[in-house]
Amino acid sequence: MAEKKIRNDLILVGALIGMLLLVGGAMLLFRSEGDMVVVTVNGETYASYPLAKDTEVDILTGENGTQVNRLIIRDGKAFVESATCPDGICASHKPVSHDGESIICLPHKVVVAIESTK
Numbered sequence: 797m798a799e800k801k802i803r804n805d806l807i808l809v810g811a812l813i814g815m816l817l818l819v820g821g822a823m824l825l826f827r828s829e830g831d832m833v834v835v836t837v838n839g840e841t842y843a844s845y846p847l848a849k850d851t852e853v854d855i856l857t858g859e860n861g862t863q864v865n866r867l868i869i870r871d872g873k874a875f876v877e878s879a880t881c882p883d884g885i886c887a888s889h890k891p892v893s894h895d896g897e898s899i900i901c902l903p904h905k906v907v908v909a910i911e912s913t914k
């Protein structure tokens with residue numbers, strides 16, 4: 797009975813896809829929101845800010861603080877609005893809000909990381 801076998805295979809494939817969708821959906825659902833924005837400069841903690849509070853702050857690094865990364869926290873998301881670094885990668889990074897996400901400015905050795913204290 798070849799036909800029946802094919803149908804069983806289809807059911808099996810369907811079940812597998814369904815399981816994958818379920819697992820994927822659960823991972824998205826339980827991806828935890830962070831609640832702190834931790835700024836690290838050259839490997840050392842520079843400052844940390846609550847993600848729930850709108851903040852605008854200039855992260856000053858380099859000699860006499862001539863290197864600037866403008867950090868904005870708004871609507872529970874953090875992003876670098878502008879920066880004086882040559883590549884501008886940090887400023888073009890999309891806003892971060894999930895635990896473990898980060899924006900890195902390599903030229904300034906600045907890391908803006910989302911952490912969860914819960």
Ligand SMILES: [Zn+2]
Binds near residue numbers: 884885903
């Ligand atoms: Zn940068």
